[in-house]
Amino acid sequence: MKKISSFHIIAMATLGPGFSGGDRIFIELAKRWGKFFPIKIYVWQEGKEMCRRQSLQESKNLKFVLWKINFWCKLGFYACYLARIVKSIFESLRLGLKNDPTTYVYSASDFWMDSIPGWILKLRFPKVTWVATYYLGAPSPFTGFREQGGFQLPTIKGIFYWLQQQPIYWLTRIFADKVCVTSQPDVRRFPKQNKDKKVIVVRGGVNIPRKIKKVDKIFDGVFLGRLHPQKGVLELVDIWSRVVKSRPNAKLVMIGDGPLMSEVREKVKSKKLTRNITLTGTLLDGPKKFGIFQQSKIFMHSAVYDSGGMSCAEGMAWGMPGVAFDLEALKTYYPKGVLKAPIGDLNTYAKLVLKLLDDKNLYQRTTEDAIALVKEYWDWDKRAQEILREFALP
Numbered sequence: 001m002k003k004i005s006s007f008h009i010i011a012m013a014t015l016g017p018g019f020s021g022g023d024r025i026f027i028e029l030a031k032r033w034g035k036f037f038p039i040k041i042y043v044w045q046e047g048k049e050m051c052r053r054q055s056l057q058e059s060k061n062l063k064f065v066l067w068k069i070n071f072w073c074k075l076g077f078y079a080c081y082l083a084r085i086v087k088s089i090f091e092s093l094r095l096g097l098k099n100d101p102t103t104y105v106y107s108a109s110d111f112w113m114d115s116i117p118g119w120i121l122k123l124r125f126p127k128v129t130w131v132a133t134y135y136l137g138a139p140s141p142f143t144g145f146r147e148q149g150g151f152q153l154p155t156i157k158g159i160f161y162w163l164q165q166q167p168i169y170w171l172t173r174i175f176a177d178k179v180c181v182t183s184q185p186d187v188r189r190f191p192k193q194n195k196d197k198k199v200i201v202v203r204g205g206v207n208i209p210r211k212i213k214k215v216d217k218i219f220d221g222v223f224l225g226r227l228h229p230q231k232g233v234l235e236l237v238d239i240w241s242r243v244v245k246s247r248p249n250a251k252l253v254m255i256g257d258g259p260l261m262s263e264v265r266e267k268v269k270s271k272k273l274t275r276n277i278t279l280t281g282t283l284l285d286g287p288k289k290f291g292i293f294q295q296s297k298i299f300m301h302s303a304v305y306d307s308g309g310m311s312c313a314e315g316m317a318w319g320m321p322g323v324a325f326d327l328e329a330l331k332t333y334y335p336k337g338v339l340k341a342p343i344g345d346l347n348t349y350a351k352l353v354l355k356l357l358d359d360k361n362l363y364q365r366t367t368e369d370a371i372a373l374v375k376e377y378w379d380w381d382k383r384a385q386e387i388l389r390e391f392a393l394p
Contacts, residue, residue, distance in 0.1 A: 012043065027054050105128055137165070220250045221299075252300065299321070321356060
């Protein structure tokens, strides 16, 4: 095992009130790993605030390094995006590190402001261990956020997202010492690191509740995630309209925010589901969010394009079975505890929801499977130790 003398996390991609799965991963790992070796987290003002909201605080071993860019972010999204890239490159060109394999540099995302500094530091200090991350492959702009999607006219955002990831992907393949991915299918994208067994399937984790109180289940379903095309949120409204045809009083709570919030709200209104679907916006870990989980029966993992998905495991930890589309990554992520519909089949998805609500024995069995799976494979305390062992392998 290789000792880690210092760990440097570059996390400049954070933006807005929410946070991504990649943010969750570095935050939970830092909370636990800070007990064993010094950690520095390089963030801008919003990144530090996000960490504070998630209870990641400075300590003797854990320090934040602020790369300030607030002025530029007052000029709008694109100015803020470019400013974070320029600032992170500038700072990485003057940052001093011990040129040793026990010095780790971790890029928290594959966005340029996180990955390019990692690459620069690897060039400047060739002996350091650069850990790159590839948590979601950008889809082809001609198919969009659908695992089995047909041709569609590309959008400007889709083209930009795909193009910006390509150079990082190739830099990662060539220069990264280790690569973190979320699911087994992504391992084969990195043949060099895979050959040396240096691709780490992080998967993620959940904080297991110590005790779940028995309360009335007033919500039939709950969704947690970004309101984004990848998450299938517009499809979820269509699914719930089918559920309501059989159960007129069925209630769904959608927790999260994102670019599709206005479209989701309009679709709920147009389908006359305002009494059946509640949109809460972003809820941080705490009594309100966990209270909704305790009062919900089924976790709705409606993603149509994904490399995993920790949010479903979070719901399962609170005693909920899940329903999802049968995405490739979910075959290894959730081998039990989740009923799966063919990708894009909204009718079957709705039928599985109704089946769980109507069949008490099926509901009980699937719930028990979900809880057992999460306790065995998803506990953050266990996962942090397992991931650390893989990081420390030579």
